[in-house]
Amino acid sequence: MVKVCEDWFPKGYSSYQKSNGFYMDEGLKSQIDLLIKNIINDWDFTIIITGNGEVRVGKSVLAMQIAAYWAHEMKRVHNINVKFDLDNFVLDGRKLIQKGNELGQNHPYSPLIFDEAGADLEGRKAMQSVTQDVIDYFRECGQYNMLNILVIPEYFDLPKGIAMSRSIFLIDVNYQADENGIFQRGFFYFYSRKKKKELYLKGKRDLNYKCVPYNFAGRFPNFYPIDEKGYRQLKQRALSSRESRKRNKFLNQRDAAWYLLTKEGLDCECGNVVKLTQKELSIRMEQMTGIYVPPTTLSDAVRHYNIENEP
DSSP, X not given: OEEEOTTTSOTTSSTTOSSSSEEEOHHHHHHHHHHHXXXXXXXXXXXXXXXXXXXXXXXXXXHHHHHHHHHHHHHHHHOOOOOOSGGGEEOOGGGHHHHHHHHHHHSTTOEEEETTTHHHHOGGGTTSHHHHHHHHHHHHGGGGXXXXXXXXXXXXXXXXXXXXXXXXXXXXXXXXXXXXXXXXXXXXEEEOHHHHHHHHHHHTXXXXXXXXXXXXXXXXXXXXXXXXXXXXXXXXXXHHHHHHHHHHHHHHHHHHHXXXXXXXXXXXXXXXXXXXXXXXXXXXXXXXXXXXXXXHHHHXXXXXXXXXXXX
């Protein structure tokens, strides 16, 4: 472990600090240094940080430490001022392209952290329009010469193109128990481009991270190089927004189903079209769910569907 960014983060910046800066694993530092050395030659890089399929293991903390070190060294090595604050984080795939364009056009060579990317990049969602936007962004963002950091719980949920080809290396974050059986965060395994490709091909079926040996293991401290409170608020707003979108999706599906049952009806095998009155549907809903749905609620839902789907 070596100290980095000592002039940016003086002692007292964080309650966890005992001296200036923060510690970074030497092996990881050398890998980041190699990217910093080459980025100015019209390259861009994407790295993946996963959590062995688990959450709350420290992925985001490591991502922001890498981004902070990147920003610091771009200034020290290349005399390039890049942006690094809460604006470098994206927690919603729908905003990724917009944020990437803003950073790339106004602050080239900056780090962009797509935190909790799994919400929009999981393989089973690969046909969704948001996911396609994300995939398109990572195909086209090379012109901005940025460091893209994808933070996702499960490496094997990524589309093959991003997992194997578009990214340069993988960091798998984990936790370990101490001598008292208390879980400790701050551990990781590093996989090179070649190793992560082999891991994806051999381990995807069984979600097996042990089928391929990692290049090296390392540690990282519990240090936030940005405003921790602001970051947590940003993440909470993103989670609330995501839940709200899910609720709206379910309500739209409900309204469409009620519209279908009361307005269009369903075709039966006998050739007849069966419709329910709103009163009949209200009775059946209560019989099936135990929840009384007033006909006025049904009427409002059908009217809402009509309004939202007017030609």
